[in-house]
């Protein structure tokens with residue numbers, strides 16, 4: 162990953178008040194961009210967030226031969242008349258999760274591809290075994306190399322399969338969707354993930370001519386069609402950014418209206434926010450968030466949708482450092498998603514990590530050998546400190562910690578945050594944060 166363009170200096174203890182506009186969802190827009198590879202026709206994506214991740218994916222598409230034309234600063238038209246090369250450079254290995262999702266479209270367009278191994282935030286091992294098993298069941302022949310995967314398919318292309326995912330993986334569900342829409346026959350994905358971003362991808366695919374139905378018990382049925390056409394689509398608003406600003410409003414004792422936020426997308430988050438002591442209002446423009454009472458602890462377990470999402474865990478933990486009592490957070494999706502706690506403790510937080518598994522069928526970590534639970538004892542005043550961001554969502558946790566801390570915190574590793582948050586410094590400044598960007 163490239164280096165930081167700047168670091169932030171944040172002086173805390175100011176309530177944030179005002180309005181910010183939510184960007185299009187990082188975890189939707191990138192998949193919509195991949196979907197455009199499924200057709201020779203132009204596709205238009207509007208409401209494109211200005212985040213580094215979009216630039217990375219557009220770079221990958223340009224390498225593959227996609228024509229990219231900006232209609233305005235938020236709308237991009239993509240046309241892949243021909244695949245110039247069906248393989249992506251190994252230089253993209255580890256950069257993000259997206260190349261693996263290009264396998265199906267590239268197999269349909271070119272019959273073979275070599276893609277770099279995906280990376281993304283270092284929050285666990287993040288294997289791709291479900292992706293590869295699903296594609297093998299659809300007839301793909303796969304060779305794994307240390308930094309890449311080569312895949313080819315017979316001349317008659319991918320065929321439908323009945324796939325039961327061992328776990329409702331977001332990426333594997335998207336991969337199989339993108340592979341099955343043009344495959345021969347009817348594919349069934351059981352135990353599929355049904356996150357709102359996946360529904361958004363399905364809506365774009367449906368516009369393109371795909372036949373996809375989401376049935377009860379997280380079963381997705383895809384009737385393959387011979388050809389897809391172009392479409393125009395706008396990604397749904399980023400529900401992680403919404404929750405991040407909501408938590409920041411409550412933690413600083415201010416009030417932030419998030420323009421474009423949709424209640425349905427954050428309904429589970431809102432219940433927890435309210436249990437902690439936050440409140441929300443549906444406004445004519447979105448959702449407004451504020452603190453309603455003294456903060457109190459909650460137990461939280463992350464889960465697949467419609468559960469409490471793992472990407473909402475970090476802002477809540479910072480909020481809970483200000484609640485009176487002990488909160489327990491059980492992370493069931495990733496084995497290493499509390500890496501940020503140590504630096505919060507150095508600022509004065511009281512977070513103890515534990516291998517304790519709270520059980521529940523959601524948890525992936527039956528062996529109990531990862532520190533995937535946290536006990537947060539609050540309230541603890543926080544002192545400013547130097548903070549080095551280790552991953553995207555931890556990045557917002559550090560922003561929040563700096564916003565409530567006494568003094569000025571200097572934050573590095575901002576490239577991780579800016580991969581997924583649009584102009585975080587500008588948006589925070591617009592609601593009253595004392596945040597300076599210092600070029601490096």
Ligand SMILES: CC(=O)N[C@H]1[C@@H](OP(=O)(O)OP(=O)(O)OC[C@H]2O[C@@H](n3ccc(=O)[nH]c3=O)[C@H](O)[C@@H]2O)O[C@H](CO)[C@@H](O)[C@@H]1O
Nearest residue numbers: 188258287288289290291292330331332333471472494495
């Ligand atoms: C770009 C994107 O959309 N990223 C999101 C996506 O990541 P991503 O799609 O990578 O996450 P998955 O849902 O696939 O991963 C969930 C769990 O399944 C495991 N797993 C997954 C695939 C596989 O083949 N084998 C396997 O064991 C992973 O290691 C992880 O423990 O969903 C996650 C869960 O909501 C979010 O935190 C990420 O922000």
Ligand SMILES: C=C(OP(=O)(O)O)C(=O)O
Nearest residue numbers: 258281282472553554581
């Ligand atoms: C984990 C995340 O991203 P990625 O899957 O792209 O690493 C995230 O958005 O929180």
